[in-house]
Amino acid sequence: MAWSTGFLGTRGSLMLDVVLLAMFAVLPLLALSIYLVKQKKYAQHKLINLILGTVLLIAVLAFEIDMRFFTDWEVLAKDSPYFDEQHKWTSIAGLALIIHLCFAIPTPLLWIYVIVQALRKFPSPPLPGEHSRAHSKTAWLAAGGMLMTAITGGMFYYLAFVASRAPG
Ligand code: HEM
Numbered sequence: 671m672a673w674s675t676g677f678l679g680t681r682g683s684l685m686l687d688v689v690l691l692a693m694f695a696v697l698p699l700l701a702l703s704i705y706l707v708k709q710k711k712y713a714q715h716k717l718i719n720l721i722l723g724t725v726l727l728i729a730v731l732a733f734e735i736d737m738r739f740f741t742d743w744e745v746l747a748k749d750s751p752y753f754d755e756q757h758k759w760t761s762i763a764g765l766a767l768i769i770h771l772c773f774a775i776p777t778p779l780l781w782i783y784v785i786v787q788a789l790r791k792f793p794s795p796p797l798p799g800e801h802s803r804a805h806s807k808t809a810w811l812a813a814g815g816m817l818m819t820a821i822t823g824g825m826f827y828y829l830a831f832v833a834s835r836a837p838g
Pocket of ligand 1: 704707708712715716719720723780781784785788789792796797798799802803805806809810812813
């Protein structure tokens with residue numbers, strides 16, 4: 671049973687819709703925060719990324735609770751031409767979900783690591799220093815992971831909860 675039907679007019683649950691929008695809302699803010707760091711506005715970069723990290727953590731937790739206890743995605747996907755209940759993980763939607771999870775599981779862990787390390791190793795207020803090289807490497811990976819999580823999540827959402835079998 672879905673926790674509640676979503677607001678995007680698809681078969682997605684309320685939480686699926688919220689998380690889909692949150693994933694795409696994060697991207698322009700992340701781009702802004704990277705733009706700001708290039709302008710040497712380190713404190714603003716820090717603030718935006720701490721807010722994004724918190725929002726992402728809340729979204730992931732709410733999503734996990736919804737998926738574990740309230741929403742059965744297979745039921746919501748059953749009208750999709752790309753989903754087959756008999757061959758769940760080899761249907762196109764199932765494969766898209768596996769690819770999505772390859773990004774969606776490591777990315778929040780990487781975000782936690784990047785944020786914890788940045789808070790421990792940059793001074794406050796933040797300034798470039800010995801941690802800069804390590805931060806740049808892992809932080810670009812975290813940003814790329816976020817982008818791929820959103821793209822692959824959007825593809826899975828479409829295949830499972832938007833696409834419909836032609837009537838008749
Ligand atoms: C997951 C969250 C974060 C992401 C994705 C992120 C992303 C980035 C990226 C991509 C750069 C390199 C820009 C370039 O190539 O020139 C950068 C630089 C920087 N970040 Fe972050 N950041 C995050 C969190 C933080 C936090 C929490 C702080 C402060 C405590 C911080 C402080 C800095 C500083 C000081 C630099 C400049 C390093 C330098 O140019 O020497 N970042 N960040």
